[in-house]
Amino acid sequence: WARHDRRGPELFDPGRAAEERRRHRLAAEMPAALDRGEFVLHYQPLVRLADGVTIGVEALARWNRPGAPGPQQFIQVAERTGLIHRLGRALLEQACREGAARSGDLLISVNLSPVQLADPGLVATVADILHRTGLPAARLQLEITETAEALPYRAALIALGDLGVRLALDDFGTGYSSLAVLTGLPFTEAKLAAEFLAGAGHGGVLRHIVEACHAMGMTVTAEGIETAEQEQILRDLGCDHGQGYHLGRPAPL
């Protein structure tokens, strides 16, 4: 952020300056908030579309404080300050502990920042958390957003797969990777970005994407299902799983 003063005109944009001050304030407040346990997880159902059974939940971070920003903002701040390593570990451990306390084979799906993938200690950390919480590796899914930053960490992704955890390619289709990049990576699930649903009524392209994912050995989750009609269309297109306000909102486990 300090480098922005060389960029000239932006310095005189009052909206931008206010935004920068807000980010700095968030960055300063977050470590103590983490120590106080203010970051918690809500869980949103992952539903098998064929029969409506909830097969898992996605853990979504919340800052439990009145007026606090949403995860998109505070995760980005944590990525910039490096706090994401400690915050990410704490959230993963919380998700695994809460998941292990639930009987049955409910899948616990946790978001991983590309910044965490760059941490050479990540694989050992995940193994250690699984060991301490007692969650079987097969019940943990890690969601990795399809970005240019994440996919170069092939060795880390393969080592995570070797632990026996499931890997989901998040926001698939937002435009960064070619299918070629994915070959040899142990992704077991593709999560189709909600944007895809806008055109789902005209099925053509979406059907081919679902087929391509299946051919590559991935099951498919459609995100952002908000209506019964969308649910039906996606089931007919062969999507395996669904997630969205129509199927269940994020809530404490």
Ligand code: C2E
């Ligand atoms: P995401 O991983 O794509 O998570 C799905 C987002 O879509 C969630 O927003 C969820 O509440 C929202 N959503 C679910 N169903 C619907 C629907 O039917 N309609 C609409 N419009 N939205 C729906 P949320 O919880 O605000 O999280 C935003 C993003 O923040 C996440 O996107 C993820 O990228 C990031 N995030 C959240 N928690 C974590 C975390 O623990 N670690 C990391 N690294 N990132 C996280």
Ligand code: CA
């Ligand atoms: Ca996700």
Ligand code: CA
């Ligand atoms: Ca997503």
